Amino acid sequence: MYTVANLTPIAVARTIDHALLRPDMTTDEVVEGCKLCMKYHAFSVCVRPCDVKLAADVLKGSDVAVCTVISFPHGTSSTAGKVAESLQALEDGAVELDMVINIGYLKSGKYDQVEDDIRQVVSAAKKKNPSVLVKVIFECCLLTSEEIRKACELSSSAGADFVKTSTGFSTGGAKIPDLKLMRESCPESVQVKASGGIRNLDYLIECLNVGCTRIGCSGTKPIVEELIARQANPAHKVEPTAQSSAGDY
Numbered sequence: 001m002y003t004v005a006n007l008t009p010i011a012v013a014r015t016i017d018h019a020l021l022r023p024d025m026t027t028d029e030v031v032e033g034c035k036l037c038m039k040y041h042a043f044s045v046c047v048r049p050c051d052v053k054l055a056a057d058v059l060k061g062s063d064v065a066v067c068t069v070i071s072f073p074h075g076t077s078s079t080a081g082k083v084a085e086s087l088q089a090l091e092d093g094a095v096e097l098d099m100v101i102n103i104g105y106l107k108s109g110k111y112d113q114v115e116d117d118i119r120q121v122v123s124a125a126k127k128k129n130p131s132v133l134v135k136v137i138f139e140c141c142l143l144t145s146e147e148i149r150k151a152c153e154l155s156s157s158a159g160a161d162f163v164k165t166s167t168g169f170s171t172g173g174a175k176i177p178d179l180k181l182m183r184e185s186c187p188e189s190v191q192v193k194a195s196g197g198i199r200n201l202d203y204l205i206e207c208l209n210v211g212c213t214r215i216g217c218s219g220t221k222p223i224v225e226e227l228i229a230r231q232a233n234p235a236h237k238v239e240p241t242a243q244s245s246a247g248d249y
Contacts, residue, residue, distance in 0.1 A: 002208045004201065004231065009224045010041055015208065017067055017193070018042040019168065019218045020051065027054060034058040042220050044096055049089055056093025067096035070121065073167040075100030079117045083124045090128050097125055098135045098164060103142055106151055118158035135162035135193055141172030145181060152185035162214065166196030173197030176210055183211035201226040
């Protein structure tokens, strides 16, 4: 079990994909976000596709990976479009791809098409870069428990490296029951990423303790600083906030 006492600031930061995905974000803000990630040693910075080259340039030589999103936030691009966007992102310097599942097709029971959509992205991406990681975003707030289970099955069968809760731009974010269900519904080879509304240390730790290995959030600095403050003064604690606000990656 992870606790405030047995985690280090670096260990916490290395679970985080730091999100720079707001549609109104300026290039200066992207650069500032990349520099923050280097300072705290986040695992990756997750940027919009248009910012991949910029992020790769800023982060060159650092321990921070470049991640981007594919068919974000709705997942409704054609499969050919998702593949093309993925290959362009890899060409620009991304090494991790977070693709959105075709939510409408999943809810329509078009399982073969959903699996093929994922498989084609995974196959094309890994052919170009065998070490690339592909994460599949479900948008759990729009799915039933059975649909989440099915999404896990399809993603695993298609070769995805991770399943992921949310874009952070719908009606809800990472929920512990969904994370438990996702972990139970995937083989050990497929990891689970929690994202959406994770804004404090306690909730991040709770996500880790149900089996998540990566956290998508934009609060790297306050979360890491909270750990440092609480380890220095155990009485110090930040009040918890709601975990599901739309638009909060």
